[in-house]
Each structure stands twice: as structure tokens, then as C-alpha cells.
Amino acid sequence: MRFLVCLKQVPDSTVKVKVGAGGKAVATEGITWSMSPYDEYAVELALERKDADPTTVVSVVTVGSARGRDALRQALAMGCDDATLVNAPEDLPALDVAKALAAVAKEMKPDIVLCGKQASDDDQGLVGPAVAEFLGWPHVGMLTKAVSSGDAWELWREVEGGHEVWKAKPPVVGLVHKSDKEPRYPSLPGIMKAKKKEIPEKDLASLGVTASSPKIEVVAMELPPQRGGGKIFKLDGDAKAVAEQVANLLHTESKVL
Amino acid sequence: MKTVVVAERTRGALRRVSLEIAAKASSFGDTEVIAVKGDRYSPMAWSSAVAEKAKDADLILVGATPSGRDLGARVAAKLGRAYAADCTDLAAKDGALEAKRPMYAGKIRATVKVPSPAVISIRPGAWTLPAGTAAPQVTEIDPAADDPRITFDRFEATASGGKRVSLAEARAIVSGGRGLKGPENWKIVEELADALGAAIGASRAVTDAGWRPNEEQVGQTGKTVTPDLYVALGISGAIQHLAGMTSSKVIVAVNKDPDADIFKIADYGVVGDLFEFVPAFTEAVKKVKGTN
Amino acid sequence: MTPPTQGIWSFVLLAVTLIAAAAFGYRVWHLYRLLRLGKDESRLDHPWRRLRDELVVYLGQRKLIKRPYWIRGIGHALIFWGFLVITWGSADLLLRGIVGWQMPFTDTVWYAWMLDFFAVAVLASVAVAVLRRAVLRPARMHRMPEGYVILGLIGFLMLTLVVFESAFVASRRDELGGHFGTPPPLARLFAPLIPTPTGGALFAGAWWAHVLTILAFAVYLPRTKHLHIVTTLFNVGFRKQTPRGQLSLIKDIENQESFGAATIRDFSWKQLLDGYTCTECGRCSDNCPALATGKPLDPQKIVLDIRDQLLREGPKLLGAKLNGTKANGDAATPPSHWVETKPEELWACTTCAACVEACPVTIEHIDKIVDMRRHLTLMEGAAPPESQRAMTNIERAGNPWGEPRDARGDWAQGLEIPTIAEKPDAEYLYFVGCAASYDRRNQRVARALATILKSAGVSFAILGAAETCNGDPARRLGNEYLYQLQAQQNIETMNALRTRKVITSCPHCFNTIANEYPQLGGNYEVTHALPLVRRLIAEKRIVLSEAGAGAPGREATTDVVAYHDPCYLGRHNGIYDEPRAVLDAIPGVVRKEIAPHHRERGFCCGAGGGRMWMEEKIGQRVNHRRIEQLVMADTKATKVASGCPYCLIMLEEGVGAKGIAEQVKPVDVLELVAARLQQNTTQGSAPN
Incomplete structure (x- = not known):
């Protein structure tokens, strides 16, 4: 059994995101980068299968700048077997990233390709389904659990109120959602081994991919209003009026109702 | 601009987000609302059918629900279209589209230029549904043949009997703290959660006291959640709890102590007796949800 | 005293002694070889302190005699000192019995008195110890039979000693005449009870019984927990002489x-x-x-x-x-x-x-x-998953909560607290720590300290976003690697500063920077805020008054304050008196103790050792027990003060859970000081 997990290195979720000088991208000076959280869950899901069956091979791949190496090393430290970096410009359109990943998958012939359900920088969630499309494989979204049963796999897709369990014969693509099993903390020997491990590189040309797909372009970025200037209501008898006011604000102002 | 809206249904009825999109879509030009027959979303069969039907459209709109986003992305890949997910607004501008969408887990609001033709998913609630809007005309299309490599096997309901979403995926969460005074008072939490379609969370004090099960705990040593709406009832806001929920988009806090730290991060704070407020709030939520 | 080992009997004694010595030696050799299975470690630093410990802790039995174990401790000390005195005598008996030599001083009157004094004291202590085991049955003593055997042997040794001494004197009644010269005091007392003719036989019997018991004891001892009589000598001598709060460094x-x-x-x-x-x-x-x-x-x-x-x-x-x-x-x-x-x-x-x-x-x-x-x-x-989250956060954000690294200095906004980059010649660096940087409750403590320092005219600055977690949680969770990465980062930052003086308001920051950073080349003059504030008060650099100056027209109030000893201030670093002295110096504060769980016996809040970052699902929560102790101590306290952000968080949670949040407010001692500053220069720091 072989897994290929597609990763992306993004600004860490603890980073206080700021808009950069041009106003079209976030400031990246001195920030901490890490593997996108859903990708970490994807790695964990694959490694759990490897725990159950040690003959399982888990490969990881990323498409982008050399910074992605750190995400790959993190995955190796967690226990993945090998890693590949596909060198590409950072503004490569998402569909071309997916084509590159699909090309890598065609070479590696994994049984299951996993992606985080979305990367936590652009939050698009396009690459995973696109990889499946370019491979011509079925995919399952919101994946929280994968159980092998005979020559097929039970893939658990989280939906409101429970899980749909899909039975798939590999190859298949899974788009991984958060689950209760948090990504493992790497052991120190794992970290050290990962540091020394060679990470082969590929380029887009060798995979037959050129930047050709349509892409979306950020024209402006702004921070949401700062927390702390919240509206405070005092209950002095008329609970109903306050309750209606809050409910209306949730609907009209913050649009969450 | 030729526009196709892919509507989504739950238990036969069109979802509210589909109504919202359909009502607004006509402003982009000639619009057709389509829906795939059947009530279980299947990525392969549905995306093929939608792509075939909408291959000439300039704009394909879907709701940014988990299934809608999944479908939209695969259709975009199939047709080689530009794609923007989870948009909060969309306008046509200079022959292209300009969309507003959150990035970086909601820490950034971005405006993006999307070349046409495109596939766009629209966040539920982004466009308000004008009162009295008539239901749209829906073209039913057949799904493509099922892919033999993958089949639906069964449904596994969550412990709460399939009634409630899990904390991890919930878009709204109602959490109770020590201010609720005892497990017997959770009924008002549940009623509010039902009205909001929310999951139920708890502070560590509450799970430690055994009032609520451990898996409901939100916080540093419990679950980290990022819903759109987080309602904190009787929670003072110790850092151990805040660490698990400060990234929520909108926070409503109810506490009798005006100095409680939770108010420092709340978007809407109510100082007072939660036993008075919560039932009234539940009714108010039902009213807002029902009439709008 | 002439031993009953004439002729062949001295050879018999020699043989028996050699057999016993061989049995003892073999066992000790075996135990030594097992010990050498362990890793090497040098414990030869600070020789004079080691000598002092041998005198105080081993010979002086200092760690045995303390509350709440006074009586047991004294009983043990009597048996131990008696054992030393009697062993001297035992060696004398064997020497005389085999080769006719003798140990020094054994013929002196004062040795005779001492021997008899301890014979009685040991017998009495043995009796108490037997009664305690038989009647009170302490739960944690696993090896009761062994204890009885040992106590029986010791008791039997004392009895035979008295008997053979007395019998000897009685058997020589004729030679010695009506008075017995200067025989041992007990012998003088009991000899008259023994008829002269039976004296000789009784003497020989009791003497042999005594000597054989000694030898049996020597054989039995290293096969029991009572080996501690010997090993304690070494264990005390090789004890850790580095600070108690310093864990071992994994080098390279x-x-x-x-x-x-x-x-x-x-x-x-x-x-x-x-x-x-x-x-x-x-x-x-x-x-x-x-x-x-x-x-x-x-x-x-x-x-x-x-x-x-x-x-x-x-x-x-x-x-x-x-x-x-x-x-x-x-x-x-x-x-x-x-x-x-x-x-x-x-x-x-x-x-x-x-x-x-x-x-x-x-x-x-x-x-x-x-x-x-x-x-x-x-x-x-395999650390608990929740703690792994804290470690990941420390690694990526420099704090266990995963708050933004950039926001670390935000608490100081608007307070005119310079960063060290802005004020490189500051006398002190205030190392704020994660809790005081990010936890809203503890930010009030940081502000209180800043107010005090400004009021005293102390020149200080903070690192702001350049500070990162000191690494203590990671180290105590077993993640030495993450600890070293954090520590090295701080050390690199701090070594580049002009000042070497560091203030912390967190005992964990204090312990780690003061006691552990030197292992990695970070040597600073570190003080926790409370000893510093005590000095500022003593030097009259800050003046406190009952009403304070922050709130005009505020009425003078009296706070009854119970002091909770943070473990990393007290037991780990011996800082018990300074926080109390600060409390005592605040007008309008009456200090109370959470007796008997205070000072060296203070009870943990439950958050140290990385416990702050783990679930506590089994048993009662430690902080809840601590609040119960506070209630039991019946101090009538309206506040419970500590000097540690973890303690504050845990005490806050505890009073809430126990439903006494209205009656007892957890505070930091610094907040009490800041509220009563006469020249309160900065607003916005007044605690409750």
C-alpha cells in the first residue's frame, strides 16, 4: 500500500497576519512557516495506516518554492518515508499545481493520494479535487478516517450529523478534514533523520507542466475589524429587547445568522 | 454574462444558500438554476453532469457548503476554469469578476480578480434573501453514471443521534460554563444550539465537574475550534478556554460579571443573568431565521 | 572485660567472623556491580558541601527531624547514633575476642556511660517503633516482617549487651569486692540480681549471643532495605549539589x-x-x-x-x-x-x-x-496529545497557548514601558514570560510590577517580541530538544544586551533562567520580583500606605491575605521569607499561613511540570484540594496571594469551582503592593 500526501508550506496559524507593503499579499518578513494544518491531518491519517501495517509506504510531495522543503522535512520527521520537491514559482495557478501533482502521482503510482481539504493561506480547496480530476480518479471530500477492508477502503466523509462511509477500490483521492486524532509530534530521532534525508527535486518541465491555467489575482487585502471594540449590553429587565437586538446584529451586521 | 446556479437540496427542499444565490444571480445576466437529481452528493457523477450542462456558461455559482465547494472545485478543474471559493461578495467589473473572500483562515479579507469564465462558490448568508422572493425555476438534470470504483456504503450517525454537528466542523457553537450552575440547566443551551443549528461545547470547569462529556471541552487541552459564531454562556474567559476559541469569527458572550475577560474578546457581550437572556435569545434567533 | 574466647574459641570466633564478612562482602560486591550497570556521572563537585552534608544530613539526621515527623525522627536518630556507638563497641568485642586488641576509648568511663545511655534509648525507640508498626500500621510500609526482624535483632543486641555486661560484673564479684570499681552503670544496677556462680555461664552465653547477632546482622543487612544504614552515607555524599530546580543537560x-x-x-x-x-x-x-x-x-x-x-x-x-x-x-x-x-x-x-x-x-x-x-x-x-499541542505552539509561536509571537509585548502598550532595543542602557531586563504577556489576568500582574518599578525609579526594559518561552514547560514535559532551542534563542538575545540583570515575575522563568541557562552559557544575575520588591521597600525606594494613591478618596481597607508558596519559588529555590516580608510590609495587610501546608510543606497548585498543559482526568484536581486546604486552615482570608502566574490561574479556577470566588480573591503579591503605592505614577494597574 502506498500513500502520496500533497503538502503546502504556509504561514503558521499562530502568526498574526499583516498585509504587506503592496497591499496585495501578506507580510512574510520574519514569520514562522509550517505545514498547512489540514495537510498535517492528512499525513497523520496516512501514518496511522502505516502504524497498522508497517509495509505501507508514505510519500510526500510539494509544489512551490524551496521553502516547501521544511514542510517535507516535518512530514519525514513525523514518519513519512520519502519526499519530493517540485520547483515552481509561487504564483503558479492552482490548476497547474494540481497538474504537477497529478504528474508526480502518475510516476509514483500510489494507491491513495491525500490532500488537506484546503490550504490555510488561500483557503481555496481547489487543488485536491483538481488532482483527482487530472488523474481521472474518484475523490472523497471531508475525509476523517480511512479503514482498509479487503481490497477496498472504507472512506469516512464527515457530513452534518455523522459520516457517509464510501467504499472505494484504489486508486482514489482523499481530501482530509480535521479529526479527533491530532497530528503526531515527531520523535527527536525522527527529526534528526529527516534533517539528513535527501529530498530529490523535480521541475515543471520534466513533468510536462507549463503555467497555462487561468488564475485569480489578489487586488487588495485588508484586516477584518479588530477584536475588542465589541458591543456590550446590560440586562436590566428587558431581556427580550436585548436578545432581539443581538440576534438582529448577528444577522445584519456580522452576517452569521 | 451567461450564469448557471447549481442549487443544492436537503431533504427535498432547496437550501437557503441556493435561494440566496439564485435571487442575486440574475443581476449578472441570463441565469439558469439547475439541480442534480438525487439526494446524495456524489463527486464524480455530479461534477460530470454539471460540467456537461454548464460548459458554455460564463459563470457557474454554487453555495460554499462542504458539498458545494467540493463540486465547484472539481467542475472548475474539469472545465479548466478559474475558481474562487467561499466568496462573500461578487461583482462584474471590466469584463472580469471581482470577488471578496476571506483568506488566511479569516484573518484577511481579500478582493480578488477572477477571469471569466469562472466557477465561484458563495458563502451562505453572504447575500441576504429579500423578503417575498419567489422560489426560482429549477432545471433538473440527471447525474452522470456512477463511478464503479467508488460506492456509497452506509451512513454512520454521530453519538448525538445525528441531530447535531460535531465541534470540529460546526459553523456555530454554543458553549456553557460554570455560570450555568449545574448539568440540569443544559436544556437552555441545547435549545439555543438547536435554533442556531450549532454544536455544543463546554469549558474545562464543566467537563471536569462531570456536567458534560469530555469530548465537548473547548480550550487549550480540549478542542480548538474556529466557527463563524461562538456563543459563550457563563464562561469567564480564562486563557485556557480562550486558547481554543479566539479564532472564531464572531463571539457572543453572556456573563453576569462585567469584568469577565471573555468580554474583552467578544463582539457582542451581554452582562446579566444568562437564565433570563438565553431563552429570549433562542426565540429571537428563531424569529430572525424564520422571517429572513 | 576479658572475652570468653580462650584457646580454640578465638579461632571459632575468627572463622565465624570471616564467614560473615565474606557473606557481607559478596553481597556488597554484587550490589556494586549492579550499580555499575548504570551510566557514568560525576558527583565530585563541591567537596566541602558534600562533607557538610555528611555531617548535617547523615550524622546529624537533619532531614529526619522535621515537621511533621519530630517524634519518629528523634527515635530514628537515637537508634542511628546508638548504632554508631554500639558498632564501635562491637568492633571492640570482635578485636578482643579474636586477637586481644581493643578499640580506642572503650575502657573509658564516658564511653561506658554513652554505651549504656544508647542501649536504653535504642531499646525505648525500638519499643516505640514496634508499637507504631503493630498498632498504627502505616500504610506505606510494605515490608513489615522485615522491619520486625530488624527491630528484633536490634532489641536483642541491646538486651544481650546489658546482660553480658551485668553477668560479667556479677561473675567477678569476688575479685572486685563489695564495690565493682567503675563498671558500666547498667551493670552496676543489674549485677546484684545475678548470683555469682551463674554469672560466668550467663556472661559467656550472652556474650556469644551478642557477637553472633552482630554477625548475623551484618549478613542480613545488605539483603534488606536496612542497607540504607550504609548506602545513605554514600547517597548523601553524592547527592546533587547543583540547584534543585536544575535538570540534567543532554549535551550535544x-x-x-x-x-x-x-x-x-x-x-x-x-x-x-x-x-x-x-x-x-x-x-x-x-x-x-x-x-x-x-x-x-x-x-x-x-x-x-x-x-x-x-x-x-x-x-x-x-x-x-x-x-x-x-x-x-x-x-x-x-x-x-x-x-x-x-x-x-x-x-x-x-x-x-x-x-x-x-x-x-x-x-x-x-x-x-x-x-x-x-x-x-x-x-x-508519546507525550499526552494535549501537551503536544503546547509544545508545537512553543516551537512555532514561542508560547504554549499559540498566541501570536508578534503580540508578546502588546500588554505594555500605552504604559510607556520601553523595549530593550529602545532603552539599551536599562539596568534591568524584565523577562515577562508567556503568562504575563498573554493571559489577561496575569497581564495585570505585569502591569503591577511595572508600576512598582517605575515608582521606585528602577531603570528597566522588556524584550517585547524578541522574548520567547523560557522553555520550562517543554523541559519538564521531557522535550529537552525544544527546551534547548528556546533557551538558546533567549540566551543569544540576552547575551547581546548590555545588562546582565534580569527580573522575572514568574518563578518558572526565574528557576530556568537562573538555574538552568548557565548550563547553556547564559549567566545572569536573576531575581524574582518579590525579593527585589522587598529590597525596594527596605531601602524606602517605594512607600506604601493603607489607602494607596491610585484612587483618591479611597478608604483604607484591611486585607486578610493567605500566602500560597509557589513550588518553584519555595522548595526549588528556598524563597520563603521574602514574599512574606513584602506582605508584612504592606500597611493594611494581615498575613495568614495555610497551615500546615505552607513553606517547605506547601502544596502544589497542580500546574507545574507541564501539568498546566495536560488534562487532569483522574482523581480530584490538585488545585481544588489546595482550595480545600485553604478553607480548612480557617484563616478568614479575603485574598489568597502567590507569586506565580500558574498558581494564580489555578487558584482562580479553584475558587470558582469550589464556589468561594466571592469570599476569597486570588491575587499576586505584586498587585497588593501596587495598589498601596504612595506615589503611584502609572494608572491602569490597580488590581481588585
Whole structure:
């Protein structure tokens, strides 16, 4: 059994995101980068299968700048077997990233390709389904659990109120959602081994991919209003009026109702 | 601009987000609302059918629900279209589209230029549904043949009997703290959660006291959640709890102590007796949800 | 006294003595070889302190005689001192019996008096000890039969001593005449009861019984926990002389292959010696907050597990060595974790050092527990999942909560507190720590300290976003690697500063920077805020008044304040008096003690040792027990003050859970000081 997990290195979720000088991208000076959280869950899901069956091979791949190496090393430290970096410009359109990943998958012939359900920088969630499309494989979204049963796999897709369990014969693509099993903390020997491990590189040309797909372009970025200037209501008898006011604000102002 | 809206249904009825999109879509030009027959979303069969039907459209709109986003992305890949997910607004501008969408887990609001033709998913609630809007005309299309490599096997309901979403995926969460005074008072939490379609969370004090099960705990040593709406009832806001929920988009806090730290991060704070407020709030939520 | 070993009998005695010596020696040699299975570790630093400890702790029995163990301690000391005096006499008996030589001073009157005094004292202590075991049946004494045998042997030794002394005097009544010269006092008392003719036989019988008992004792001793009589001598002499709060450094960590302790071979010889030394007195367990609240941890069991494992598996390992098979003999020990000590025991420890403080024979419990945690965390990645989240956050954001690194200095906004970059010539660096930087409750403490320092005209600055977690939580969770990365980062930052003086308001920051950073080349003059504030008060650099100056027209109020000792201020660093002195110096504050759980016996809040970052699902929560103790102490306190952000968070949670948040408000001592400053220069820092 072989897994290929597609990763992306993004600004860490603890980073206080700021808009950069041009106003079209976030400031990246001195920030901490890490593997996108859903990708970490994807790695964990694959490694759990490897725990159950040690003959399982888990490969990881990323498409982008050399910074992605750190995400790959993190995955190796967690226990993945090998890693590949596909060198590409950072503004490569998402569909071309997916084509590159699909090309890598065609070479590696994994049984299951996993992606985080979305990367936590652009939050698009396009690459995973696109990889499946370019491979011509079925995919399952919101994946929280994968159980092998005979020559097929039970893939658990989280939906409101429970899980749909899909039975798939590999190859298949899974788009991984958060689950209760948090990504493992790497052991120190794992970290050290990962540091020394060679990470082969590929380029887009060798995979037959050129930047050709349509892409979306950020024209402006702004921070949401700062927390702390919240509206405070005092209950002095008329609970109903306050309750209606809050409910209306949730609907009209913050649009969450 | 030729526009196709892919509507989504739950238990036969069109979802509210589909109504919202359909009502607004006509402003982009000639619009057709389509829906795939059947009530279980299947990525392969549905995306093929939608792509075939909408291959000439300039704009394909879907709701940014988990299934809608999944479908939209695969259709975009199939047709080689530009794609923007989870948009909060969309306008046509200079022959292209300009969309507003959150990035970086909601820490950034971005405006993006999307070349046409495109596939766009629209966040539920982004466009308000004008009162009295008539239901749209829906073209039913057949799904493509099922892919033999993958089949639906069964449904596994969550412990709460399939009634409630899990904390991890919930878009709204109602959490109770020590201010609720005892497990017997959770009924008002549940009623509010039902009205909001929310999951139920708890502070560590509450799970430690055994009032609520451990898996409901939100916080540093419990679950980290990022819903759109987080309602904190009787929670003072110790850092151990805040660490698990400060990234929520909108926070409503109810506490009798005006100095409680939770108010420092709340978007809407109510100082007072939660036993008075919560039932009234539940009714108010039902009213807002029902009439709008 | 002429021994009854004329002619052949001296050879008999010689033979018996040699056999006993061989049995004793063989056992000791065996135990020594087992000890050498452990890792090397040098314990020869600070020779004079070691000598002092031998005098005070070993000979002086200092760690035995303290509350609440006064009586037992004195009883033990009497038996121990008696043992020393009588052993001198025993050596004398053997020497005289075999070759006719004698030990110095044994013929003197004062030695005779001393011998008899201890014979009586030891007999009395033995009687009390037997009664205690038989009647009170202390729960933690596992080896009752062994205890009775030992006590019986000691008692029998004393009785035979008195009998043969008296019988000797009686048998020589004729030679000595009506008075007995200067025989031992007890003999003088009892000799008249013994008829002269039976005296000789009784003397010989009792003498032989006595001497054979001594030899039997020597054979039996190293096969029992009473070996501690000997091992304590070494265990005290080789005790840790580095600060108690300093864990061992894993040197060159990136190039090591295994970390922490998974098998007995991974402990140092000193850790193994601790096992030989444990007397199973149970004082560590008596004082352990984890055990007291129903957790699976029992510090005594941790030590005994190591000893039992060593005695059981050590011989196999030695055998493997002899047979020339792979010397480490890994096959004999469970590969990942050993049978006796379960991970949940290890994770229950708060590293509060109550066990270390209580142990009369200087056993080092925490170091073993952290060594085993290191194995779990670094080798197996098996730390509790919630704590892994804290570690990931420290790694990526520099704080365990995962708050933005950039926001670290935000608490100081608008308070005119310079960063050290803005004020490079500041006299002090205030190392704020994560809790005071990010926790809104503890930010008030940081502001209080800033107000005090400004009022005193102390020149200080903070690091702001350049500060990162000191690494204490990671280190105590067994993640030595993450600790070193954090520490090196801070040390690099701080070594580049002009000032070497550091203030902390967090005892964990204090302990780590003061006691542990020197291991990595960070040497600073570190003070916790409370000793500094005490000095500022003494030097009249700040003036306190009952009403303070922050709130005009505010009425003078009296606060009854119970002081809670933070473990890393008190037991780990001996800072008990300064916080109390500060409280006593505040007008309008009446200090109370949470007796008997205060000072050295203070009870942990439950958050140390990385426990802050773990769930506490088993038993009662430690902080809830602490609040119960506060209530039981009946201090009528309206506030409970500490000097630690973790304690503050835990006490806040505790009073809430126990429903007394209205009656008792947890505060930091600094907040009480800031509220009563006469020249309050900065607003916005007034605590409740």
C-alpha cells in the first residue's frame, strides 16, 4: 500500500497576519512557516495506516518554492518515508499545481493520494479535487478516517450529523478534514533523520507542466475589524429587547445568522 | 454574462444558500438554476453532469457548503476554469469578476480578480434573501453514471443521534460554563444550539465537574475550534478556554460579571443573568431565521 | 572485660567472623556491580558541601527531624547514633575476642556511660517503633516482617549487651569486692540480681549471643532495605549539589542516538543508588500532591520500581556481559518502557519537589521521572496529545497557548514601558514570560510590577517580541530538544544586551533562567520580583500606605491575605521569607499561613511540570484540594496571594469551582503592593 500526501508550506496559524507593503499579499518578513494544518491531518491519517501495517509506504510531495522543503522535512520527521520537491514559482495557478501533482502521482503510482481539504493561506480547496480530476480518479471530500477492508477502503466523509462511509477500490483521492486524532509530534530521532534525508527535486518541465491555467489575482487585502471594540449590553429587565437586538446584529451586521 | 446556479437540496427542499444565490444571480445576466437529481452528493457523477450542462456558461455559482465547494472545485478543474471559493461578495467589473473572500483562515479579507469564465462558490448568508422572493425555476438534470470504483456504503450517525454537528466542523457553537450552575440547566443551551443549528461545547470547569462529556471541552487541552459564531454562556474567559476559541469569527458572550475577560474578546457581550437572556435569545434567533 | 574466647574459641570466633564478612562482602560486591550497570556521572563537585552534608544530613539526621515527623525522627536518630556507638563497641568485642586488641576509648568511663545511655534509648525507640508498626500500621510500609526482624535483632543486641555486661560484673564479684570499681552503670544496677556462680555461664552465653547477632546482622543487612544504614552515607555524599530546580543537560543533543531512560541501564549509577537507599518510609508519598488527589503516581513506588527492576534484571545483564554477548544486554529489559512504571504515573507529576524535600536520605525523584518522560517524548513521541499541542505552539509561536509571537509585548502598550532595543542602557531586563504577556489576568500582574518599578525609579526594559518561552514547560514535559532551542534563542538575545540583570515575575522563568541557562552559557544575575520588591521597600525606594494613591478618596481597607508558596519559588529555590516580608510590609495587610501546608510543606497548585498543559482526568484536581486546604486552615482570608502566574490561574479556577470566588480573591503579591503605592505614577494597574 502506498500513500502520496500533497503538502503546502504556509504561514503558521499562530502568526498574526499583516498585509504587506503592496497591499496585495501578506507580510512574510520574519514569520514562522509550517505545514498547512489540514495537510498535517492528512499525513497523520496516512501514518496511522502505516502504524497498522508497517509495509505501507508514505510519500510526500510539494509544489512551490524551496521553502516547501521544511514542510517535507516535518512530514519525514513525523514518519513519512520519502519526499519530493517540485520547483515552481509561487504564483503558479492552482490548476497547474494540481497538474504537477497529478504528474508526480502518475510516476509514483500510489494507491491513495491525500490532500488537506484546503490550504490555510488561500483557503481555496481547489487543488485536491483538481488532482483527482487530472488523474481521472474518484475523490472523497471531508475525509476523517480511512479503514482498509479487503481490497477496498472504507472512506469516512464527515457530513452534518455523522459520516457517509464510501467504499472505494484504489486508486482514489482523499481530501482530509480535521479529526479527533491530532497530528503526531515527531520523535527527536525522527527529526534528526529527516534533517539528513535527501529530498530529490523535480521541475515543471520534466513533468510536462507549463503555467497555462487561468488564475485569480489578489487586488487588495485588508484586516477584518479588530477584536475588542465589541458591543456590550446590560440586562436590566428587558431581556427580550436585548436578545432581539443581538440576534438582529448577528444577522445584519456580522452576517452569521 | 451567461450564469448557471447549481442549487443544492436537503431533504427535498432547496437550501437557503441556493435561494440566496439564485435571487442575486440574475443581476449578472441570463441565469439558469439547475439541480442534480438525487439526494446524495456524489463527486464524480455530479461534477460530470454539471460540467456537461454548464460548459458554455460564463459563470457557474454554487453555495460554499462542504458539498458545494467540493463540486465547484472539481467542475472548475474539469472545465479548466478559474475558481474562487467561499466568496462573500461578487461583482462584474471590466469584463472580469471581482470577488471578496476571506483568506488566511479569516484573518484577511481579500478582493480578488477572477477571469471569466469562472466557477465561484458563495458563502451562505453572504447575500441576504429579500423578503417575498419567489422560489426560482429549477432545471433538473440527471447525474452522470456512477463511478464503479467508488460506492456509497452506509451512513454512520454521530453519538448525538445525528441531530447535531460535531465541534470540529460546526459553523456555530454554543458553549456553557460554570455560570450555568449545574448539568440540569443544559436544556437552555441545547435549545439555543438547536435554533442556531450549532454544536455544543463546554469549558474545562464543566467537563471536569462531570456536567458534560469530555469530548465537548473547548480550550487549550480540549478542542480548538474556529466557527463563524461562538456563543459563550457563563464562561469567564480564562486563557485556557480562550486558547481554543479566539479564532472564531464572531463571539457572543453572556456573563453576569462585567469584568469577565471573555468580554474583552467578544463582539457582542451581554452582562446579566444568562437564565433570563438565553431563552429570549433562542426565540429571537428563531424569529430572525424564520422571517429572513 | 576479658572475652570468653580462650584457646580454640578465638579461632571459632575468627572463622565465624570471616564467614560473615565474606557473606557481607559478596553481597556488597554484587550490589556494586549492579550499580555499575548504570551510566557514568560525576558527583565530585563541591567537596566541602558534600562533607557538610555528611555531617548535617547523615550524622546529624537533619532531614529526619522535621515537621511533621519530630517524634519518629528523634527515635530514628537515637537508634542511628546508638548504632554508631554500639558498632564501635562491637568492633571492640570482635578485636578482643579474636586477637586481644581493643578499640580506642572503650575502657573509658564516658564511653561506658554513652554505651549504656544508647542501649536504653535504642531499646525505648525500638519499643516505640514496634508499637507504631503493630498498632498504627502505616500504610506505606510494605515490608513489615522485615522491619520486625530488624527491630528484633536490634532489641536483642541491646538486651544481650546489658546482660553480658551485668553477668560479667556479677561473675567477678569476688575479685572486685563489695564495690565493682567503675563498671558500666547498667551493670552496676543489674549485677546484684545475678548470683555469682551463674554469672560466668550467663556472661559467656550472652556474650556469644551478642557477637553472633552482630554477625548475623551484618549478613542480613545488605539483603534488606536496612542497607540504607550504609548506602545513605554514600547517597548523601553524592547527592546533587547543583540547584534543585536544575535538570540534567543532554549535551550535544543533535548527535545523540537515544534519550532519556527506558531501561535501568539508562539511569546513572547515582539514580540506581537511590533505589538501594530508599527505606520505604513513605514520606515522599505522604507529601505528593498527585498521590493525595488520587493519581496513579506514587513517588516511592517510582524509586522502588527502579530498585526492584535492577535486582531482578541486573544479574541477567551482568550474565550477558560475562558470556561475551552484546554488553548492553538490551534483550533483558523491555524495549520501550518497562513493566512497573506506567506512563500515566510519570505524567501525573507536577515536579513540585515535595517528595525531594521530604526524603530523609536525599533521593532525587524528579530527575528520574523527567528522565523517563524524556524517553517517552523524545524517543516515542508519546507525550499526552494535549501537551503536544503546547509544545508545537512553543516551537512555532514561542508560547504554549499559540498566541501570536508578534503580540508578546502588546500588554505594555500605552504604559510607556520601553523595549530593550529602545532603552539599551536599562539596568534591568524584565523577562515577562508567556503568562504575563498573554493571559489577561496575569497581564495585570505585569502591569503591577511595572508600576512598582517605575515608582521606585528602577531603570528597566522588556524584550517585547524578541522574548520567547523560557522553555520550562517543554523541559519538564521531557522535550529537552525544544527546551534547548528556546533557551538558546533567549540566551543569544540576552547575551547581546548590555545588562546582565534580569527580573522575572514568574518563578518558572526565574528557576530556568537562573538555574538552568548557565548550563547553556547564559549567566545572569536573576531575581524574582518579590525579593527585589522587598529590597525596594527596605531601602524606602517605594512607600506604601493603607489607602494607596491610585484612587483618591479611597478608604483604607484591611486585607486578610493567605500566602500560597509557589513550588518553584519555595522548595526549588528556598524563597520563603521574602514574599512574606513584602506582605508584612504592606500597611493594611494581615498575613495568614495555610497551615500546615505552607513553606517547605506547601502544596502544589497542580500546574507545574507541564501539568498546566495536560488534562487532569483522574482523581480530584490538585488545585481544588489546595482550595480545600485553604478553607480548612480557617484563616478568614479575603485574598489568597502567590507569586506565580500558574498558581494564580489555578487558584482562580479553584475558587470558582469550589464556589468561594466571592469570599476569597486570588491575587499576586505584586498587585497588593501596587495598589498601596504612595506615589503611584502609572494608572491602569490597580488590581481588585
